Amino acid sequence: MNAQSTTLLIIGGGPGGYVAAIRAAQLGIATTLIEGEQLGGTCLNIGCIPSKALIHAADAFEKACQYAGDSALGIRVQSPRIDLPQTVRWKDGIVHKLTSGVATLLKKNGVQVIKGWARIIDGKTVEVRQSAEDVASAGPAPLRIGCQHLLLATGSQAVALPNMPFGGPVISSTEALSPASLPRRLVVVGAGYIGLELGTAYRKLGAEVSVVEALDRILPAYDADLGKPVAAALQRLGVQFHLGCTVQGLNASGDAVRVRNSEGEESELAADQVLVAVGRHPRTQGWDLESLMLDMTGRAVKIDDQCRTSMRDVWAIGDLTGEPMLAHRAMAQGEMVAEIIAGKRRHFAPRAMPAVCFTDPEVVVAGYTPQGALDAGLDCIDAIFPFAANGRAMTIESTAGFVRVVARRDNHLIVGWQAVGSSVSELSAAFSHSIEMGAVLEDVAGTIHAHPTLGEAVQETALRALGHALHI
Secondary structure: OEEEEEEEEEEOOOHHHHHHHHHHHHOOOOEEEEEOOOOOHHHHHHOHHHHHHHHHHHHHHHHHHHHOOOOOOOOOOOOOOOOHHHHHHHHHHHHHHHHHHHHHHHHHOOOEEEEOEEEEEEOOEEEEEOOHHHHOOOOOOOEEEEEEEEEEOOOEEEOOEOOEOOEOOEEOHHHHOOOOOOOOEEEEEOOOHHHHHHHHHHHHHOOEEEEEEOOOOOOOOOOHHHHHHHHHHHHHHOOEEEEOOEEEEEOOOOOEEEEEOOOOOEEEEEOOEEEEOOOEEEOOOOOOHHHHOOOEEOOEEOOOOOOEOOOOOEEEOHHHHOOOOOHHHHHHHHHHHHHHHOOOOOOOOOOOOOEEEOOOOEEEEEEOOHHHHHHOOOOEEEEEEEHHHOHHHHHOOOOOOEEEEEEEOOOOEEEEEEEEEOOHHHHHHHHHHHHHOOOEHHHHHOOOOOOOOOOHHHHHHHHHHOOOOOOO
16 A cells, blocks of 8 residues: 655645645645545536636626617627537636646645545545545555644535435536536526526526525525515516425426425426525535544534634534635635644634625625624614615616615724625625724725725715715
């Protein structure tokens, strides 16, 4: 059996794992990273990046279709068409460029990258085989790696429905991001951000889209007011909603989804494809994690504010540790773990962790919502500024939505921001900065914002919270 040793051994080359590896190597720590598939993990390969590329292509195609009709801008084009295989190739090109960049950075910083599938022997030893099949069979002799520190960064995987497993017409977001052709009728199960992002893209590309959600509104993880402009926009697009309904499975012929409403009545939704987007859970199976007998919180590995597990020198980051499952959270945790191992004093205690839903319009949240602040026992004020009163929003034909701020009543300390509207994802940095730096309403209100920009709505929201908005 081949054997070697390293100081830090990382299982998983997604955003958390590769950032941890790069930072550890920069700090002079001998680092080995094991990845069985492609560097970049879910985010770069089958999540954040490819989904945003497909969303952009769908937006561009929808605009072209609008210009083929009666455009208020006076733009006239002939009937557009989309070359879907070329769109997928373009998307794949972006993914390849980014994953290749990650590989280059790891190599440049001296990280040893091993392509293979890990199996944990104990907290200091891992075996690596060349394929997933070899892990479960005798196969070739594995490589055995000893380490001082073991970092678990295996990410998450899509949740399947017991009565409708993946396969055939039933797909996950992975297959939805690389369509060989466009289904005429798509049923999306789950009205969270993944289902609505992809459902919107498919609708804009020309598919008939129906969304089934067990709860009584879309985007149930977000504030209800934030979901209303998204719901209105999707209805204008022609997306059909079936709220308060549960999926019972496919019909006998496999060309429709059986749905039951809150009254117990069943109906069928015709479908050429069914996208199941009911969430993700930590990837804990297939690599003998259970041999470590770590403390768990449900399906997730339990960690403290330094990402330490219940076993000494075994660390865990990212989706493996549960919600919120965000790539930027994993990256921040990975960097921190590397610095702690190098002897620096660090704790993971962000005041705000922004989350973005790339629907149309987009949704971004950072910190407390009004209800969240109330639940936390904070006495807060909040204010809203609508994009209908923002000049830049008018010039880009995107006046739906608003910006909202939440601040403490006594000292005006900002504790939360929310926004829904076109391109509001780009406001997330301003939101996070103000919360992390301890800004008060007067700081934001007194900062000169460029005109005309969507960012002016941030200043106007702070002004309105202080009782003297200028443009509403």
